Amino acid sequence: xxxxxxxxxxxxxxxxxRALREPWSNGMWGMALFLASEAALFGVLIASYFYLRFxxxxxxxAGVAEPRxxxxxxxxxxxxxxxxxxxxxxxxxxxxxxxxxxxxxxxALGDRPLARGRARAPGGVPRARPPPLPR
Amino acid sequence: xxxxxxxPDARRSVDRLERVWREPSGLVGWLTTTDHKRIGILYFFTxxxxxxxxxxEALLIRTQxxxxxxxxxxxxxxxxxxxxxxxxMIFLFVIPMSIGAFGNYLLPLMIGARDMAFPxxxxxxxxxxxxxxxxxxTGLFTGNGPDAGWFDxxxxxxxxxxxxxxxxxxxxxxVFASVATTASAVNVIVTILRLRAPGMAINRMPLFCYxxxxxxxxxxxxxxxxxxxLLLLELDRxxxxxxxxxxxxxxxxxxxxxxWIFGHPEVYIIVLPAFGIATSIIPTFARRxxxxxxxxxxxxxxxxxxxxxxWAHHMFAVGLPTVNxxxxxxxxxxxxxxxxxxxxxxxxxxxxxxxxFATPLLWIxxxxxxxxxxxxxxxxxxxxxxxxxxxxTYFVVAHFHFVIFGAAVFPLFGGMYYWFPKVxxxxxxEGVGKASFWLTFAGTAVTFFPMHVVGLLGMPRRNxxxxxxxxxxxxxxxxxxxxxxxxxxxxxxxxxLAVSRFRGAPAGNDPWGGDTLEWVxxxxxxxxxxxxxxxxxxxxxxxxTEDRExxxxxxxxxERTLDGSHETQATSVLDGDPEEILHMPAGSWLPIxxxxxxxxxxxxxxxxxxxxxxxxxxxxxxxxxVWHLEEPEDPExxxxxxxxxxx
Numbered sequence: 108x109x110x111x112x113x114x115x116x117x118x119x120x121x122x123x124x125r126a127l128r129e130p131w132s133n134g135m136w137g138m139a140l141f142l143a144s145e146a147a148l149f150g151v152l153i154a155s156y157f158y159l160r161f162x163x164x165x166x167x168x169a170g171v172a173e174p175r176x177x178x179x180x181x182x183x184x185x186x187x188x189x190x191x192x193x194x195x196x197x198x199x200x201x202x203x204x205x206x207x208x209x210x211x212x213x214x215a216l217g218d219r220p221l222a223r224g225r226a227r228a229p230g231g232v233p234r235a236r237p238p239p240l241p242r
Numbered sequence: 243x244x245x246x247x248x249x250p251d252a253r254r255s256v257d258r259l260e261r262v263w264r265e266p267s268g269l270v271g272w273l274t275t276t277d278h279k280r281i282g283i284l285y286f287f288t289x290x291x292x293x294x295x296x297x298x299e300a301l302l303i304r305t306q307x308x309x310x311x312x313x314x315x316x317x318x319x320x321x322x323x324x325x326x327x328x329x330x331m332i333f334l335f336v337i338p339m340s341i342g343a344f345g346n347y348l349l350p351l352m353i354g355a356r357d358m359a360f361p362x363x364x365x366x367x368x369x370x371x372x373x374x375x376x377x378x379x380t381g382l383f384t385g386n387g388p389d390a391g392w393f394d395x396x397x398x399x400x401x402x403x404x405x406x407x408x409x410x411x412x413x414x415x416x417v418f419a420s421v422a423t424t425a426s427a428v429n430v431i432v433t434i435l436r437l438r439a440p441g442m443a444i445n446r447m448p449l450f451c452y453x454x455x456x457x458x459x460x461x462x463x464x465x466x467x468x469x470x471x472l473l474l475l476e477l478d479r480x481x482x483x484x485x486x487x488x489x490x491x492x493x494x495x496x497x498x499x500x501x502w503i504f505g506h507p508e509v510y511i512i513v514l515p516a517f518g519i520a521t522s523i524i525p526t527f528a529r530r531x532x533x534x535x536x537x538x539x540x541x542x543x544x545x546x547x548x549x550x551x552x553w554a555h556h557m558f559a560v561g562l563p564t565v566n567x568x569x570x571x572x573x574x575x576x577x578x579x580x581x582x583x584x585x586x587x588x589x590x591x592x593x594x595x596x597x598x599f600a601t602p603l604l605w606i607x608x609x610x611x612x613x614x615x616x617x618x619x620x621x622x623x624x625x626x627x628x629x630x631x632x633x634x635t636y637f638v639v640a641h642f643h644f645v646i647f648g649a650a651v652f653p654l655f656g657g658m659y660y661w662f663p664k665v666x667x668x669x670x671x672e673g674v675g676k677a678s679f680w681l682t683f684a685g686t687a688v689t690f691f692p693m694h695v696v697g698l699l700g701m702p703r704r705n706x707x708x709x710x711x712x713x714x715x716x717x718x719x720x721x722x723x724x725x726x727x728x729x730x731x732x733x734x735x736x737x738x739l740a741v742s743r744f745r746g747a748p749a750g751n752d753p754w755g756g757d758t759l760e761w762v763x764x765x766x767x768x769x770x771x772x773x774x775x776x777x778x779x780x781x782x783x784x785x786x787t788e789d790r791e792x793x794x795x796x797x798x799x800x801e802r803t804l805d806g807s808h809e810t811q812a813t814s815v816l817d818g819d820p821e822e823i824l825h826m827p828a829g830s831w832l833p834i835x836x837x838x839x840x841x842x843x844x845x846x847x848x849x850x851x852x853x854x855x856x857x858x859x860x861x862x863x864x865x866x867x868v869w870h871l872e873e874p875e876d877p878e879x880x881x882x883x884x885x886x887x888x889x
Contacts, residue, residue, distance in 0.1 A: 130814055130821050133359045133432050140428040140462055148466035151500065155470060155485075158496055165491035168484045 189215045251800030256773050258805040263356075263769035265829050274829035276361035277769055281368050282347030283665075288372055289339040290736075295379070296330035299323045301729060304689075308722040310710035320706035321389035322408070326382050328392030329412065332512065333419050334375045336646070339654055340515035341423075341461075342371065345430055345454050348661065351760035351767060352448050354439025354776040354783070356810035357826050359432040362833050362869070363425050369837030370422035374415055377844060381411030388412035391704060393505060393556075394475075396486040396497045401479045410479060410848050413472040418844045420465045427461035430454055435815045439759070442778040442818040445539075448758045449532060449781070452539045453518025456546035457511045463550070464507035471500030480850060495560060502553035510549035512646060516653040517542060517584060520606050523653075523660050524588055526756045527603040528595025531782060534587045541580035541587075548577045558629040567626055574624035581617060585610065600754075601675035605656025608683045612648025616641055619694070634704075637697030643690045655682070655735055662739060663753045667765040668746030670738050678734035685728025692717040692724075757782040762790055775802045775811050778818070832869045839865055 131139075159166040167173065196211035213221035248256060265271045265280070275281060302323050306314040315323065346364065350357055358364045381387045386407045390399040399409045434455050438447065475497065477483040484490035486497050525532050532538060554562060554570040562570075588610060597603060619641040623629045632638065662670050696717040701708060708714055752761040761784045763772055774797045780786055796802050804810065808826035813819055839861045846855035 133436050133812065133824065136432045136435060137360060137363075137428050140431055141424075144424055144428075144462045144466055147463045148470055151467045151470040151503070152473075155474065155496060155500065158499070159485070159491075159493055162495070163491045163493045164488075168487075168490040168492070 249798040249800070252773070252797045255797070255800045255803035255805045259770045259773060259803065260768070262805065262807055265769065271829070273834055274365075274831050276357070276365050276827060276829050276833075278346050278350050278358045278361065278364060279665075279767065279769075281364050282343050282345075284368050285338050285342030285346060285371070288368075288375070289335050289343060292330050292334035292375055293339070293732075296327050296335055297729060297732070299327040299330065301725060303327060304722040304725040306706065307708070307718050309719060310708055310712075310715050312707055315706070317706040318389065321391075321704075322382060322387035324704055325388045325391055325394075325412070326378070329378060329388060329416075331646070332392065332508070333416065334371075334378070336512050336650055336654075337423065338371055340512070340519075340650075341426060341430065341454065341457065342368065344515060344519065344654070344657055344661075345426075345458075347665065348760060349430065349433055349451065349454060350437065351763065351771055352450060352758045353434065353437060353442060354759050354772060354778065355433065355437035356771045356804075356808075358429050359437055360429045362827050362830055363429050365830070365833035366836050367422045367426035367429065369834045370425070370840060371419060373837045373841040374419035374422060374844075377418055377841065378411060378415040381408060381415070386411060388415075393501050394497075395501075396475065396478075396494045397488075399475065399497075400486060401482075407848060410476070413476045413479070414844050414848055417469055417472050418840070420469055421840070423461060424465055427458040427465075430458040431462070436812050437810060437824075438813050438818050439776045439778045439783075440811060440813055440818060440820045442783070442813070444816050444818070445536070446778060446781045446783075446818070449521035449535070449538055449542070450518040450758070452542045453514045453521070456542045457514035457518075459543075460507045460511050460514075460546040460549060464504050464511060467500050468504035471497055471504070474500070476847075480847075495557075498557050498560065499553070502556045503550070506553040506556065507546070507549040509642075509645070510545050513650045514542060514546060516609065516650045517545075519653040519657040519660075520588060520609060521584075522758065523602045523606050523656055524591050525595075525782070526660075526754050527600060528591050528597045529755075530591060530595040531757075532587065533590040533594065534583070535781065537583050538587045541583040544580040545577065545584075548573065548580070552577060555624060555629070558626050559633045571624050571626050575621065578617070578621060585613065585617075601670070601672060601679060602656045602660035602754075604676060604679045605652050605659065608679065608686075609649055609652040609656065612644045612652060612686065615691075616644030616649055620645065632697060634702055635697035636693040636701045636703055639703050640690050640693035640697060643693070644686075647690070648686055652682075652686075655679075655732075658735070658739060660754070661760075662742070663749030664760055664765050664767070666743050666746070667749055668742055669749045669753060670742040670746060674734065674738040678731055678738055680731075681734055682728060682731030685724050685726075685731050688724030689721050689728050690724075692720050696721075752784070757785050759783045762793075773797050773803055775804060830872070832865060832872070836862060836865050836869075 192211045192214040196208050196215065199207035199211055210222055213219075263277075265275055265277060272280065272284065275284075302315060303320065306312050306320055346358065349355075378388070388394070388411055389408050390404060390412070394409065394412055397403055399412075434447070434451050474483075474485040478485050478487065478492075484492045486492050486494050488494060521532060521538060552570055552573045554566060555574045558567055558571075588606075599607070619637070623632070623638075623641065659670055659675055662668075696714050697703075699713060699717075701712075701714050708718075749765055751763065751765055754761070759772075759776055759778070760767070762776065774793045776783065776793050777789060778786075779789055783789065804823060808828055809823050810826060811820055812822045812824050814821055839858055843855050843858040843862060846852070846858060
């Protein structure tokens, strides 16, 4: 994003007590806060369900079936499981490993041929090494 | 940066900054702006207009209650006026004024940044807020205004007892508004955490920023319970679900819990920015640093945190289990401690300093007086037996008007006087300023103090009239006369500021000897705020003359000016170490477009055209997609590679 000359002009140098990991970008901070707000919303809705379950005379009301949770829980487990290859894909992308990134993404999306390494990428695209990240 | 003659290097940097940060002139500039100062000014005038609307509603209410058995307005209209007065003042005036106008305008200036962290999101917040306000007022002007009080208890608000669209305007309007508030809260938090000037470690951050951090941090978690409650309410009302229908197994208390889990933190969200303004004004006029700075900073954060644990003290009279009630009573007493820490810190700073009682400080003194009055009656409500006697009487009305009007709004007027020279470059009239304070102070006391008495005599709140012979008449007459005095005081404030805007004497950069960075730059500040990125070594950056002289020398050498494009610095969250240079977006039509399409979604939900609403929701997604295609503009990329590389 910023060329080094600009950074130098702004007097940017790495502080001695800088954290070892890469700092979160503004976008990460913003997204984390939005997700916190969303999590609070779902937390409150789930709490409302249990509030009615414990406090109300009869909940769910007559004529409404009990919620069936087996299939949603299985789907939730599947969703959470896809998080693992996504994290690995992100890690590969950060280390500049193009092939591994594509393969882990394919695993997450359930694309078996691509996951096994049979590239369907358009032919003739050179496997360019990504440029080194400015440090 | 008090330099009279710019060196050629400095001149070149400033010229570039002027060119890069210039926005289109006229109406187009205002509609597409992403400049935090212009958005702050838009927030200011919009929330001022809503203050006017809420004020007219209040005056109509007081005129209706001036004597027994009046019929100035019908009972239905009274209910709508009373509800819209509360909704307007809380959602459309105080929060947008304190966080939208003051926060937007001042935060980047105070932390030495050039804009908010997400400038276009900032514009979206404003336009959505404006659309949501107009949405709510469409209800009132079509005779369908919300009419179940600002906390909208079910079953009164359910379809059975409120068949019209009144409550739908309330529920959808507030969800709509909270989209804007959530976005602006996230924006404010990231701005404070990441955009501070180099060297402004978290313990060197002005207390105003702590107050904003606390208030907006609380907003992120306080709004979801409100949205959840409103969602369940609308599912009940529009689709016939049964969450709040006791006959079908639902529970009306669920609404009260959800509302007050939001509603009580909201009280602190309203009052925290006022604390922040007070802690900005007091050191400047007492000519000394704030007493107990770390304790005040922690108290501001603690108030926001403990504020989430006291909500059920609004529900002592609804039959909670005793154990629960006692817990909330105790928590309500605990929150007195951080509030008192701040109060004593303000008082000690004033007493041990050499205070000059100019108009801004007078408003803060008025704030302290009324905060004590409202705070003490608040402690009384933590005693459950007293609460059960006084709940839903005018004693409650007296309490929260001292807290909200006296404590949360007085600093806003103090802040308007304090920062008026910075925003306009001119001074207000000091004599008229003092007169306007005393008039408003007297009006507030006369309007709200007798409500304590009439409340203890048993007058219930929210009734459109009362019979004679109960001894309530004289008190109500005094209250109504006081409200006219109060209105006159506020009109005098506005007249003073409006006339001074054009006739006031030039103010210069720093008429007060202020302690924070906004007083370092020109009045009004340029679009880029600071020509040189300031370097900070204490929480009173404007008082560190050596630092500011070093900034001026850097400007003369053309250093640290970040003039290639819309650039500002990002620093580390805790230590304020420089980390990267951010390229900020320039003006855009997309924010206003998002708000317009989103308004269409809510209008269609209101009229129960759910499919059309879905289509418009896809439209919102499309606009947001286009938004992400457009990278922040880099108007003069030549500087990045060419001239700049050489320097």
